[in-house]
Amino acid sequence: MSNPQQIDRQExxxxxxxxxxxxxxxxxxxxxxxxxxxxxSLNTSPSEIEGIHRFNIxxxxxxxxxxxxxxxxxxxxxxxxxxxxxxxDVIWQEMALYKVPTDVxxxxxxxxxxxxxxxxxxxxxxxxxxxxxxxxxREETDNLIKVLQPYGLIEFVRxxxxxxxxxxxxxxxxxxxFERAEPxxxxxxxxxxxxxxxxxxM
Amino acid sequence: MLTQEKxxxxxxxxxxxxxxxxxxxxxxxxxxxxxxxxxxxxAIMPIYDALYDYREQLHHVLVRxxxxxxxxxxxxxxxxxxxGVVFATSGPGATNLITGLADAMIDSTPLVCITGQVYAxxxxxxxxxxxxxxxxxxxxxxxxxxxxxxxxxPEALAKAFYIAKSGRPGPVLLDITKNAQLQKFDFAGYTPCxxxxxxxxxxxxxxxxxxxxxxxxxxxxxxxxxxxxxVMLGAAEQEFKAFIEKSGIPAAWTIMGAGAxxxxxxxxxxxxxxxxxxxxxxxxxxxxVLIAIGMRFDDRVxxxxxxxxxxxxxxxxxIDPSEIDKNVQTTVPVWxxxxxxxxxxxxxxEEKSHTAWLQKFHTYRDTEVAELIRDELFPTSxxxxxxxxxxxxxxxxxxxxxxxxxxxQHQMVACRYAKLNQTRSNIxxxxxxTMGFALPAAIGAKYGAPDRTVVAVIGDGGFQMTLQxxxxxxxxxxxxxxxxxxxxxxxxxxxxxxxFNERRYSFVDITSPDFVKVADGYGIAGKRISEREExxxxxxxxxxxxxxxxxxxxxAKENNVFPMVPQGxxxxxxxLK
Numbered sequence: 001m002s003n004p005q006q007i008d009r010q011e012x013x014x015x016x017x018x019x020x021x022x023x024x025x026x027x028x029x030x031x032x033x034x035x036x037x038x039x040x041s042l043n044t045s046p047s048e049i050e051g052i053h054r055f056n057i058x059x060x061x062x063x064x065x066x067x068x069x070x071x072x073x074x075x076x077x078x079x080x081x082x083x084x085x086x087x088x089d090v091i092w093q094e095m096a097l098y099k100v101p102t103d104v105x106x107x108x109x110x111x112x113x114x115x116x117x118x119x120x121x122x123x124x125x126x127x128x129x130x131x132x133x134x135x136x137x138r139e140e141t142d143n144l145i146k147v148l149q150p151y152g153l154i155e156f157v158r159x160x161x162x163x164x165x166x167x168x169x170x171x172x173x174x175x176x177x178f179e180r181a182e183p184x185x186x187x188x189x190x191x192x193x194x195x196x197x198x199x200x201x202m
Numbered sequence: 203m204l205t206q207e208k209x210x211x212x213x214x215x216x217x218x219x220x221x222x223x224x225x226x227x228x229x230x231x232x233x234x235x236x237x238x239x240x241x242x243x244x245a246i247m248p249i250y251d252a253l254y255d256y257r258e259q260l261h262h263v264l265v266r267x268x269x270x271x272x273x274x275x276x277x278x279x280x281x282x283x284x285x286g287v288v289f290a291t292s293g294p295g296a297t298n299l300i301t302g303l304a305d306a307m308i309d310s311t312p313l314v315c316i317t318g319q320v321y322a323x324x325x326x327x328x329x330x331x332x333x334x335x336x337x338x339x340x341x342x343x344x345x346x347x348x349x350x351x352x353x354x355x356p357e358a359l360a361k362a363f364y365i366a367k368s369g370r371p372g373p374v375l376l377d378i379t380k381n382a383q384l385q386k387f388d389f390a391g392y393t394p395c396x397x398x399x400x401x402x403x404x405x406x407x408x409x410x411x412x413x414x415x416x417x418x419x420x421x422x423x424x425x426x427x428x429x430x431x432x433v434m435l436g437a438a439e440q441e442f443k444a445f446i447e448k449s450g451i452p453a454a455w456t457i458m459g460a461g462a463x464x465x466x467x468x469x470x471x472x473x474x475x476x477x478x479x480x481x482x483x484x485x486x487x488x489x490x491v492l493i494a495i496g497m498r499f500d501d502r503v504x505x506x507x508x509x510x511x512x513x514x515x516x517x518x519x520x521i522d523p524s525e526i527d528k529n530v531q532t533t534v535p536v537w538x539x540x541x542x543x544x545x546x547x548x549x550x551x552e553e554k555s556h557t558a559w560l561q562k563f564h565t566y567r568d569t570e571v572a573e574l575i576r577d578e579l580f581p582t583s584x585x586x587x588x589x590x591x592x593x594x595x596x597x598x599x600x601x602x603x604x605x606x607x608x609x610x611q612h613q614m615v616a617c618r619y620a621k622l623n624q625t626r627s628n629i630x631x632x633x634x635x636t637m638g639f640a641l642p643a644a645i646g647a648k649y650g651a652p653d654r655t656v657v658a659v660i661g662d663g664g665f666q667m668t669l670q671x672x673x674x675x676x677x678x679x680x681x682x683x684x685x686x687x688x689x690x691x692x693x694x695x696x697x698x699x700x701x702f703n704e705r706r707y708s709f710v711d712i713t714s715p716d717f718v719k720v721a722d723g724y725g726i727a728g729k730r731i732s733e734r735e736e737x738x739x740x741x742x743x744x745x746x747x748x749x750x751x752x753x754x755x756x757x758a759k760e761n762n763v764f765p766m767v768p769q770g771x772x773x774x775x776x777x778l779k
Contacts, residue, residue, distance in 0.1 A: 019400050023336050023346070062414050071524035077345045077365055080400045178399040 008062040012093065013085045014070060016055035017047060017171050019078040028055065028079075031072045037061070041094075043160035048081070048170050052080065058161050080178060083166055091162035096141035097123070098132045098148055099155040105130050111151055120146045120186045127156060215472065217388040222352030222378070223252030225389055230260055232392045234712040235287050237278060237649045238262045239271040243310050244289025245331060246318030248383035250289070263678050266670040268295050268686040270642035272302025273420060273668070277646030279653070280629045281595045281604055283437065285366050285387030286646065288315040293331030296339075296377070301565075301636055303342040303373045308633030309458060310435060312371035312546040322350040335377045344372030352385035355391050364395035369403025370522040386405065405523050407538040407546070415517045415534045416550030418491050425558050426482075426489035427502075428474060431458035431632075432496015432520065433541055437461070439625045440542040442495065450554040452563050454482035456497050457613075458632040461622035465601060471563040475503040476613040476767045480776060481566030483767060484510050487774040488562075493517045496540050499529040500618045500633065509772035519543055559716055573778050574764050579619065585758035590614040590686045592739050595657065595685070596621040601654040604629060604647050608640035609666035611693035614763045616659045626651070632732045644682045645674055655683065655745065662688040662714045683744050684726075684752040685715055690758050697762045721752040731755035 025044065032039050039059040045053035058067065066084050073082040102125065105111050113145075120134040124131055134144055141158055220228075226249055238260055241531070242250045253262060254309040268290045269468050274475045275286030291297055296317040306313050335574040336348050338382055345365045366374040378623040419425055433442045439462050446453050446463065452471045453463060454602040472479030474486075483505075486492070490564030492514040497503070504510045507529060515533040518526055519540050536543050560589040572757050576610040578589035592615055595603070606629040607613040613630055622628055629647050644658035665686055677684055718728035727747055731740045737755070 022348070023340060026337055027340050034341065066527060068524070075522070075524050077401045079397065167768075175399070181397045 004054060009060055010089050011058055012066045013062055013072070013087065013090045013161070014055070014056065014059065014061070014066070014082060014167060015085070015163065016073055016078075016082045017080040018053045018055065019080070020053050021078040022079050024076065027076050028057075028073055031069060032059070037067075041160040043162050045162070049172060049175055052171065052175065055152040056161055057162050061139060078170060081171070081174065083165065083168075085163075089167070090163040092137070092161050092164075092167055094137045094138060094141055094154065094159055094161050095133065096144065096158040098134075098153060099129050100132065100148055101152050101154065102128060102130045104128060104151045108151065111148075114147045115144075118147060121169050210456060212675065217378060217390045219386050220389045221248065221252060222349075222355050222385050222387070223411075224247040224255075224385045224394075225352065225355045225387075225670035226359060226378075227252050227256040228259065228389070228557075228574075229392045230287065233285070233340050233359075233363045235285070235679060236261060237245060238287045238289055239274040239278070239646060240289030240294060241265055241268050241271055241291070242249075242289070243295045243318065245292035245332070246289060246295070246316075246378075247319055247384070248380060249316065249318065249378070252383075259546075261649075263645070263674065263680075264644065264672065265666070266673045268298035270548045270645075270668055270671040270674060271640070272299045272306070272313070272315065273636075273639050273642035274646030274671075274674070275307075275315075275328065275607060276302060276306050276639075277629055277643030278650035279306075279311050279313060280643070280650070281626055281647040281652030281656075283434075283626065284608040284650065285312045285363055286287075287312055290315065291318045292335070295335045295677065296306075296335040297329075297333055298336065298478045299375075300342060301634075303375065305631055305636045305639065306373035307342045307344065309443050310632070310779065311372050311373065312366040312483065313373040314359075314366050315373060315375045317377050318383070319348065319377045319379045323381075325379070327349075335375070339375050342373070343375045346375040346377065348377040348379070350379045351387075352389040352689065353380045356389070357384065357395075360393060361398065364398070378447075384515040394466075402538050404521060405537040406742065409537075409546070411497065411534055411536050412543065412546045413491075413550065414690070415536050417546055418517060419449060419451070419493065419547075420550075420552050421493035423484075424489045425449070425491040425493060425556070426485060426495055426514075427451045427453035427493045427495060428456070428486075429453055429459045429462060429495045430456040430497025431462075433459060434625055435537050436496065436521065436541040438496075438539075438541040438544055439547070440540060442564075445544045445548040445551070446551055448548055448553050449551045450556045450560075451493065452556065454479070455629070455632055456500070456503055456632070457617045459497060460617055460620075460628040462498040462625050465621045465622050466623075466737075470615050471560070472567070473501075473618055473628055474507070475773075477618065477763050477765065478503075479567065479618070479766050480570040482562040483567060483738055483765070483773040483776045485562060487772065488515050491515050491517065493519070495519045496521075497542070498525050505527065505531065505771055505773040505775075508709045509774070519547075560681065565599075565726075566592065568588075569778055570765065578615075581734075585761075586732065586755060587761060588612050588689075588757050589619055591685070591687060591741075591755050591757065592616055592619040592659070594640055594737055598738075598741055598745055599655060599657070603627070603657050604651060606630065606640045606644040606647055606656060608658075609635045609637045609658040609694075610661045610664060611689070611761075612659055612661045612687040612761050614694075615687075637664040641668050641682075641684065642671045642674070644684070645671060645678070645680050648680050648682055651688055653668050654680070657683045657685055659685050659687065661693060662686060662690060662717075663692045663712050664715065665717070666712075669720065672721060672726060675726060677726040681751050683747075684721075684750065685744070686752065687757050688714065688754055689757050689761065690714070691759060693761075696760070696765070700760070700762065701766075701768070706732065717752060717754045726750050726752055728752035730754040730756065735764055
């Protein structure tokens with residue numbers, strides 16, 4: 001039986017700008033775990049501003065649920081701002097590493113071609129094994145696993161997703177607003193209210 | 203990492219070397235704290251040592267269990283509108299706070315809890331009385347922070363108070379390692395916090411939505427106001443009353459909002475929700491504009507959501523953006539502090555009376571009175587009812603008392619029937635439903651409002667969960683009237699088992715000790731009654747007694763609380779029997 005909620009589900013990229021505060025990762029994680037939701041991918045890193053951290057969280061959900069989650073995240077005291085975007089609204093990448101036996105690679109010319117086709121490059125070459133790296137979307141990094149599997153893939157690891165928001169101007173201007181005692185409308189702007197026109201008609 | 207405004211230069215000059223513990227005392231004094239509820243232990247000893255020198259200014263109430271301490275602080279905060287302060291030690295002391303933190307979190311009660319923690323160098327070593335309190339308390343605190351250096355303390359404490367009381371209030375926990383309490387540092391003075399760059403307590407009010415809301419209200423034929431605790435948390439009782447009176451809209455309350463508008467106000471049409479009044483529940487599904495003010499559409503209020511007010515346009519006033527559209531889809535969201543938004547709305551709404559619409563509520567009220575309220579409040583034969591006890595209490599206090607209730611049948615009866623003339627008069631565990639809340643909360647409520655009579659209405663089950671706090675009453679001499687409504691059952695669960703589980707009474711039959719003797723052991727006067735003729739006299743005796751008094755009233759064993767919206771039903775499917 002098809003559940004209409006299932007159909008509306010898709011990947012959303014949640015971007016969170018935060019202070020660097022011990023325990024905040026836990027607070028953000030429990031917003032998902034308390035609703036028994038799985039985080040597909042989570043990355044924390046510095047942002048364009050010194051001292052401000054950036055979380056990239058990927059979740060497979062309906063827009064209604066994601067909107068509520070983002071409001072709960074933004075409610076945390078140390079969270080400056082949280083956004084959510086579909087895959088179409090962001091540029092995103094994941095990085096993967098593959099360890100394969102060097103003798104197989106050296107002997108089979110086919111492997112070299114396959115690696116080339118998949119945009120992989122060697123990071124380390126040792127007598128016993130070689131480590132390849134590739135960067136791309138999930139399907140691309142997944143595909144190389146399939147390709148390398150017959151040649152004795154020893155170890156595989158993939159990083160969390162990182163994403164850049166296509167229409168973002170960055171966070172510098174907003175942060176300056178937040179630092180004022182009485183932030184102006186620019187800072188306390190409210191995407192939710194702005195997008196309401198289609199819901200609310202007098 | 204803490205971020206805050208720079209210290210004023212004149213304060214920097216006046217530095218002196220003090221311990222972390224003393225810095226906390228100076229900070230508490232700056233925050234106008236007058237009462238602390240707490241319990242000492244190894245890891246918080248330096249703070250208690252500092253308190254010894256400040257015991258005249260900072261009145262410390264020694265409780266009998268940390269849960270009692272935090273519920274008392276909740277009662278204090280709820281009756282006074284100030285921040286409740288709790289001290290507890292590390293490990294078990296801190297974990298005993300968790301129920302109270304969860305309760306304060308869901309009921310938006312401002313608290314600052316200070317827990318001791320093991321020395322910083324022992325963190326993570328499974329040291330004696332070490333528990334990871336920051337992780338454990340994270341989901342049930344608005345904010346928490348571990349202090350491991352004394353010099354962090356003034357700033358951390360200032361942030362704690364600011365976060366606890368601003369915006370949508372909530373509990374905050376500071377976990378302070380023992381070395382930070384002992385350490386001496388150059389204290390440059392205490393500066394209250396007024397801004398945190400990552401925290402916006404109040405969303406900016408958008409005037410176009412005020413205008414849209416006013417237009418909806420002005421065009422409405424059957425508008426209906428639902429109000430919650432937000433009106434009191436925003437100290438907006440007067441603004442709310444002005445709005446109600448100008449617009450002429452009937453208004454109903456959640457149990458957390460009870461008393462923000464006096465019970466006998468002509469437009470107060472009663473209580474919402476599962477055991478609320480008949481009219482407000484049925485007419486929720488008939489109104490054309492629903493105006494929710496400082497309430498969060500809890501499931502006990504809405505019943506089945508897909509059959510809740512589907513015909514109505516919804517205006518939602520709330521300070522917390524995450525409440526908008528959380529449970530009920532809003533037509534016009536009015537974000538902001540209702541202290542600001544209500545006057546803006548009042549200015550734009552037309553003066554109306556909605557007489558015929560209000561009359562509908564009165565008609566339902568008449569039916570409810572005839573079918574069940576009369577028998578509950580004024581029975582002439584049979585066993586005593588909980589309702590008549592509350593009714594007699596109303597007559598004697600004339601609605602001026604603070605009524606603190608526990609959780610269960612007596613809570614619903616107390617909230618339904620207590621007459622409340624003043625705001626901050628109904629203190630109950632609304633969101634979490636914490637049995638054992640009432641006795642300690644009543645102690646705290648009395649400290650928060652020393653000039654008012656405080657009556658704790660408690661069931662026989664809930665009383666046994668925290669009755670150790672009789673020791674706190676004995677030692678502190680606080681004047682709390684304890685009214686136990688004893689039906690010899692865990693009554694609410696029994697009611698559900700009767701109605702929905704074919705009377706399979708599974709472990710709801712609870713025995714009690716002789717409560718009057720227990721009270722006597724603590725030096726507290728008491729009395730037990732079971733006859734109607736004794737009721738008024740006994741209540742009078744309780745109220746006029748100098749000091750605390752325990753009155754146990756034996757009530758009907760198997761009475762049910764009605765009306766009732768059965769779980770999974772719409773509010774308009776409310777049952778009168």
